[in-house]
Amino acid sequence: MSKISYGQYLEMARDVDVSDEDLLAYSVVVRGEGAFDYELRADSNKVEMSSEDEEFESAMRIGNGLARFRRQARFRKQLSSGTDLPVLVSEGDSWFQFPFLVKEVIDRLEDDYLIWSVGAAGDTAENMVFGKQRRGRTEYMKALRKQEERVRGFLFSAAGNDIIGEDPETKEPVLLDLLKDFNGNETDIEGHIDLPLLDEKLAFLRGAYETVIANIRAEPKFETLPILVHGYDYVFPFPWGDDDKRNPIYAAKNEWLGKPLDERNIRDKDQRRNILKFMIDKLYVMLEDVAGDASRTHVWLVDCRGALPSVGDWNDEIHGTSRGFKKVADRFRHVLEKAIAVQATV
Numbered sequence: 001m002s003k004i005s006y007g008q009y010l011e012m013a014r015d016v017d018v019s020d021e022d023l024l025a026y027s028v029v030v031r032g033e034g035a036f037d038y039e040l041r042a043d044s045n046k047v048e049m050s051s052e053d054e055e056f057e058s059a060m061r062i063g064n065g066l067a068r069f070r071r072q073a074r075f076r077k078q079l080s081s082g083t084d085l086p087v088l089v090s091e092g093d094s095w096f097q098f099p100f101l102v103k104e105v106i107d108r109l110e111d112d113y114l115i116w117s118v119g120a121a122g123d124t125a126e127n128m129v130f131g132k133q134r135r136g137r138t139e140y141m142k143a144l145r146k147q148e149e150r151v152r153g154f155l156f157s158a159a160g161n162d163i164i165g166e167d168p169e170t171k172e173p174v175l176l177d178l179l180k181d182f183n184g185n186e187t188d189i190e191g192h193i194d195l196p197l198l199d200e201k202l203a204f205l206r207g208a209y210e211t212v213i214a215n216i217r218a219e220p221k222f223e224t225l226p227i228l229v230h231g232y233d234y235v236f237p238f239p240w241g242d243d244d245k246r247n248p249i250y251a252a253k254n255e256w257l258g259k260p261l262d263e264r265n266i267r268d269k270d271q272r273r274n275i276l277k278f279m280i281d282k283l284y285v286m287l288e289d290v291a292g293d294a295s296r297t298h299v300w301l302v303d304c305r306g307a308l309p310s311v312g313d314w315n316d317e318i319h320g321t322s323r324g325f326k327k328v329a330d331r332f333r334h335v336l337e338k339a340i341a342v343q344a345t346v
Contacts, residue, residue, distance in 0.1 A: 006053040009042045013066060016074045020100045029101070029249050036122035036166075038250045040066065040100060067099035071106075071117050078114055085114040086340065087150040091128055091140035092157030093165070094121035094319060095232070095328075101250060102315055103322035105157070108329030113336070115155075118143050124168060125158040125208040141215055144222060152340050153226040155332070156212060159205050159283055160232055164256055164276065164318055176260035178279070186268040189278050198279060202286045209290050213299060224346045226339035228332065229291065230302040231284040235318055237261055237272045240311045248316040257317045280305070298346075300339045302332050 004012075009026055012018045026046045030039040042049060078085070090096050090106055097119035098104040106115055118139040129138070144151060161167075167174055178201075180192050209229060216222045237257035238246060246253060254262065261272050284303065291299040308314060313324035320328060 003046055003048050006042060006047055006049045009047045013070075014073075016070050016077060020070075024100055031250060036094060036099075036250070038099075067097060068117065068120070071097075071115075074110075075114060075116050083114055085112065086152040087147055088113045088115045088153045088155055088336075089140065089143045089147055089151055090115055090117045090119055090155040090157075091143070092119040092155065093123045093160050095160065095230075095325075096155065096157045097121050098319060101248075102319060102325065104319070104325045105329050105332060106155075107322075108326050109332060109336075112333065116143050116147055116151075119157070122161060122166065122168060123158075124161045124165075125205055126162070127168070128158055129208040129211050138215070140212070144216065144225075145219075148221050151225065152343075153228060153336060154216060154222075155228045156209070157230060158208065158212075159287075160318065162201055162205055163279060163283060164232075164235065166256060173256050173260045175257060176263060179260055179264040179266065179275070182265040182267070186271050189271070189274050192264070192266060192271075192275055193278065198282065202282060205283070206286050206290060209287070213290070224298050224343055226336070226343050227299045228302055228335060228339065229287055229299065230304050230332070231287050232280055232318075233304045233306065233308045233320075233328070234273070234277050234280060236311045236314055237276065238317055240269065240273075244311050246311070246314060246316055251316055253316075255317060294339070295342055298339070298343060300335050302335045304328050304331055307331055 004026065012023050012026065024040075026043055027040045028043045030041055042053075044054070088109075095104055096106050097117060098121055106117055106119070109115060128140070140154070140156070144154060162174065163178070164175055166172070178194050178198055180194060183191055185191065213227060216225060216227060235257060236244075238244060238254040239258065248255075252259070257272075257276065261267075261275075266272055266275070284301075284305070287301050291297060291301040294300045307327045307330075308320050308324045313320055313327070315321045315324070
């Protein structure tokens with residue numbers, strides 16, 4: 001592979017016809033403080049860089065921002081070409097935007113839908129719903145209004161970082177606070193969970209989802225717009241036997257789940273996973289109640305449980321591989337087809 005100039009590298013980054021994989025071939029990934037603080041930088045072994053270029057490069061952080069720019073630029077280009085693909089708006093966390101390294105749900109849906117995405121890896125429900133620019137000026141409401149004449153559905157992914165992800169401030173696993181120290185009983189599941197705290201977090205999430213739904217429904221054009229939510233799949237805390245090959249370049253192998261379970265001295269493999277399955281099932285119970293009867297509320301719950309049944313389907317402890325996310329996207333695709341068909345009869 002011959003070297004390219006730094007200017008050519010920047011042109012590649014701006015050119016949406018250049019695939020993420022081709023851009024990655026001339027890049028290196030630099031770990032940050034948190035799992036999604038990683039930076040994509042020009043590889044000096046493949047890109048000719050002057051000292052000024054290197055100084056400029058070190059001043060830039062290319063990750064979530066560049067991924068969003070490229071995705072939105074592709075949207076604009078396809079829209080201007082006269083595509084007849086149905087338009088969706090998405091807001092969410094890393095299951096909806098995983099910069100460059102994994103093809104997640106939105107990437108996998110783009111063959112069938114034109115998606116305006118305002119998601120960001122590592123984002124939390126608190127920030128998406130109650131953070132900056134509130135009172136009807138949230139990113140997702142701005143996006144929906146921008147696409148109001150053509151949007152056919154809204155996708156929302158927001159619970160992961162509040163239950164099994166990373167605290168955006170401390171960069172520590174959220175799970176640690178939800179776990180109790182090992183009590184000597186390897187069959188006890190609920191006894192190792194701070195149930196009042198879990199209920200408190202789920203109540204907060206319920207309020208966040210209800211706020212999003214209420215904000216959307218408050219505008220006449222969106223009264224019956226399909227809203228899709230989901231609750232993740234049953235995860236595999238690291239390590240998971242001798243065949244566990246997960247080794248992400250952006251995070252420790254036990255970044256979110258294994259580390260806090262170890263700190264609580266919960267060592268039994270099945271108990272560790274069953275504790276997490278219990279929490280995920282509780283999340284689904286809450287989401288099922290929020291969604292209600294989808295044919296009436298037009299809020300559709302995508303059940304992802306069992307979509308990634310093997311540890312080989314997972315890129316790390318809480319994210320699927322690109323191939324694994326294709327299985328998850330198939331579940332979204334099935335629900336989307338039904339939701340859009342029902343909405344068309346209203």
